[in-house]
Amino acid sequence: MADTKTNTEDFMRMYRQMVRIRVFEDNANQLYLSAKMPGLTHMYSGEEAVAVGICEALTDDDRITSTHRGHGHCVAKGADYKQMFCELLGKEEGYCRGKGGSMHIADQSHGNLGANAIVGGSMGIATGSALRAKLQGSDDVTVCFFGDGATAQGLLYEVMNMAALWQLPVIYACENNGYSEYTKTEEIAAGSITARAEAFGIEAFTVDGQDVLAVNDLSQKLVARARKGEGPFFVELMTYRYHGHHVGDINRDYYREKEEEAIWKEQRDPIVNFGKWLSEEGIASAEDLKAMEDEIRAEAKAAVDYALSAKYPDESEVDMHVFAPTDPATLRPGA
Amino acid sequence: MADTKTNTEDFMRMYRQMVRIRVFEDNANQLYLSAKMPGLTHMYSGEEAVAVGICEALTDDDRITSTHRGHGHCVAKGADYKQMFCELLGKEEGYCRGKGGSMHIADQSHGNLGANAIVGGSMGIATGSALRAKLQGSDDVTVCFFGDGATAQGLLYEVMNMAALWQLPVIYACENNGYSEYTKTEEIAAGSITARAEAFGIEAFTVDGQDVLAVNDLSQKLVARARKGEGPFFVELMTYRYHGHHVGDINRDYYREKEEEAIWKEQRDPIVNFGKWLSEEGIASAEDLKAMEDEIRAEAKAAVDYALSAKYPDESEVDMHVFAPTDPATLRPGA
Amino acid sequence: MRHITLSQAVNEAIAEEMRRDLTTFLIGEDVAEAGTPFKVLAGLVEEFGPERVIDTPIAEPGFMGIAVGAALTGSRPIVDLMFGDFLYLIMDQLCNQAAKAYYMSGGKLNVPLVLRTNLGATRRSAAQHSQSLHALVAHIPGLKVAMPSSAYEAKGLMKTAIRDNNPVVILEDKLMYNDKAPVPEEEYLIPFGEAHVKRAGTDITLIATSSMVQVCEAAAETLAAEGISAEVIDPRTLVPLDEATLIESAKKTSRVIVVDEGHQSYGITGEIAGRINEKAFYHLDAPVLRMGAMDVPVPFSPALEDITVPTPEGVTENARKLMSGEMIHAA
């Protein structure tokens, strides 16, 4: 285990970020249940150690691509509650001016290239970001988040092939939460997921996605190596989603058992277990952690209230942002 | 080596089929060079042992899917010269009434589901044919031919995953001729091609694609196992194309060396080497083989002449075959 | 007559045809136990078993290709594509392979396959889950395209599609799954290429597809109260298109609005308007008006999304203008 003294700040930030994700999702769920949120959303609760363990190994210059289950990545990469809740509610002050919503949420200024409603849709984007880094001699690294279900998309193999051939600084992070929608992973994935990456000559790892320190430790190493041009890498993170596939997926007995959910929630919760460790190590008392959580909950409540009363974009915005402007001066010869 | 006495007929048929392919391509090339053929075509010369070794392990009920380099598969699966040359020239008596041409040629009645001008485009089709066999309780096997270059297409991994999950009777036959168009395989394929199949839990094999007996031997075994429900399988066949990527690709020094071509042609020719073996084993003399070839050349010449003077489809055919008719009786309730 | 939902209608149609023809099977993501996210296929796996109601991995190009191969060799697959927006992923298998096989083989190989998917915005699902992409498939020779406007059409068109010997794309409006309509107990099929006059009228023709039929019926109701008699016509299939019925109505009323939920530009309203203008030109009192969805990606925000699609008010407004002889774009 790392040197706890010097790392106290890091540990506390990781804990905080995990709680921030959990609290965000609790509020999102509440907004749905009280019919205040338009549409549906996919919650990240239970998987916090994955996003946080990885994103804490990244700088603001590093990029990520996210998924339909994107709130966790967004928070972990440094986003604010206010603009996130505004986005969730389709308000003008949202990160995407309300045009994206939950499935396209992103704090673009922190290197989040966007949640994506196409399963696997961002695999090319992440790889392309890494190609850009290599071409421009920049040492940033891109992490591509996707689920176990997304490994069925052929695009992954196309871009892994090119990433391997060109040694791109990209890390493929497969969040294996055991399910894609209402189907168990073993029913939709033949063979071995990591072996698939290895077959392309890509070093692949499996890690406990409920252990934020383990995830962070591996991520630190791989990010450092990717920066030096030793990429790409593939990581399979074993995790679990607590809620249904989306907020509306309430009765899920037909595809997964209550006992299974209970075991993960009660024995493997990434926040509870990390909290225990922090206390045991004398880094933070249970009270400290409780106080932190309370403060975060209060912040979330304020953000939700703000977002609920924030204004919608003006109707005139409907046909704005279809095309980015091009400076007319650029379009003159020689310019 | 197999029991030569009992297999004489098989050996001679394999030899004949290989020669038939070579002769077909020689004539196709000639038609191109003399500007008698519309468009371009991709020649199979040099790869004959692959198509023949595999197709000789199949029955007429077994299916294949073919590629842009499809004449070899077509001949090997039992097609006639006359209808093939007619197709190549866009004549009404062609297998596809002149509508398909070289890149869509197929003797459909022998289970050839078609050449395909989309690289990788037939991988789903072959797998679907195998799914049909399984659903309908039929014991036929489908072979999917594709090139090394096609392994870059994500579709392959999508369908291999499903074929493995559902244990389908399909054999993926990767014709590794060292090039995709003007690029060497090592520049476009990271890692190991067979390992990619193995990662999906599919048994994979590599075989010398210039040795028709080795190919046929392996194929017999895999086809038999696939019939029993032990599929899918993957085979990488190491081979070489003698001509350019297509008939128009004449100056190819910039991407491959003349010496390399010479070595394959002079030392590893599948027909010459098998012919030698047949003589050594006392199965057929050099004269017998020469006579066979002459007879085939004469047949080809006759077919070419026939095709050259055959008629084009009538203009009225242009909008025929857009939609297949549906018997109106079927469209009545209860019918 | 009993009233059932569009969802039940689709389910019944598929069940009836699967009973009738053992070569049919369903394939797609979460079609079995889950019965799709919209629950449209609920119960089918219980009746037909997992061999004929096949759950796939998330690999749209792959399972579409597999369906094409099965169809080419004697099965009749019904492919479930969870969202119409995923059409982009399967275009190659659908348009390069399925649509062209019969033609390229000179009539030797055909692809009896149904692709069912959906369209429609205003469900707060944002730009990648709200598109109405029927124009893309209608443009490709070799594909038939059907768009049911109620449970009645959903059932009758689906049954015809399954029996057709060609690839047929059926697009259902995902906001209409719970809408009820009268559907006979007795079996019926709706032939392709026969438009349906949903409401007869004499002053103006409203041609509408899918959920826009409801929109136009509502507009017609308002117009009727104002003494304007609107005829509402649902083409039901874009390919084949029943041009004759549309043109006949245009000649009768001399005024036409075409309403559709696909993006307006380079979409299907241009085709329909183009044909009517060409073939009923000398009977028209005013230009054919086109009302498609705005040419913008579908925004998430409810404040924006609702204004991207045609509404009864918008149709009514345009109809009034046409009727009042206002010289639209006359400058």
Place this chain on the structure above:
Amino acid sequence: MRHITLSQAVNEAIAEEMRRDLTTFLIGEDVAEAGTPFKVLAGLVEEFGPERVIDTPIAEPGFMGIAVGAALTGSRPIVDLMFGDFLYLIMDQLCNQAAKAYYMSGGKLNVPLVLRTNLGATRRSAAQHSQSLHALVAHIPGLKVAMPSSAYEAKGLMKTAIRDNNPVVILEDKLMYNDKAPVPEEEYLIPFGEAHVKRAGTDITLIATSSMVQVCEAAAETLAAEGISAEVIDPRTLVPLDEATLIESAKKTSRVIVVDEGHQSYGITGEIAGRINEKAFYHLDAPVLRMGAMDVPVPFSPALEDITVPTPEGVTENARKLMSGEMIHAA
């Protein structure tokens, strides 16, 4: 002025822009040493090196996605798609990702990317290598679409495309690569959304895209000999579309034919005809005629292929009919 081929024009445009802007790069299959099968990019890898002229494996969705990611983060990729028929393979990355990123991010992320590909039949390449699929991309909000009709346009439009901050699809006619046209030595750009009157006329307007401009110019020549003065207009970009110039001409001549090589049904002729009918209705003496390619997969046989696309004779014939006041479809 010097005459150069369309192929050279494209090559020059790309080379000039790659010299000017170091964030540009080329990516595609066999673009480097081979310079593409059509040799359009020959020599570029020698000047710019393999880092900026990148050969890919045969993985169109993959390298398209990679280009989108590079564009989103500060590069300006030029993607080479060997045949326009492969558009089907990249539709998801192009239409769900590239086209929508700017909008979905509320204007925070943009995708400055050029996709160059081709169109055009009569090359004896059969159904999967001969399609003209511009209608599919023109329908999707967020994509600009350009179609050069000669070497001059090919150069000027390409340079503008590379400098544009949005995804631009450029479709070149693959049979025109060796066609020469006068191209200035000095640098020039052609603005998007400005149609070009290729030939002025007063009696009838022929609106034509890509190689159909040549077809219409030939027709105009024949018509001139018969005393009919035809105006030939090339929109140059479908998105944005210079509606004003088209409508102005229609108002002037009162008779219009729209000629395009995409399939006629649900293609771009409907859109252009629809807009003209709507906005120049009261000035038209006859319906706008549409001439697209036949609604059939492209056949291989030369005997069939040549009759699937519009020809000068066909255009001339239709123009004569319109001029003679023959009541087309008047029944």
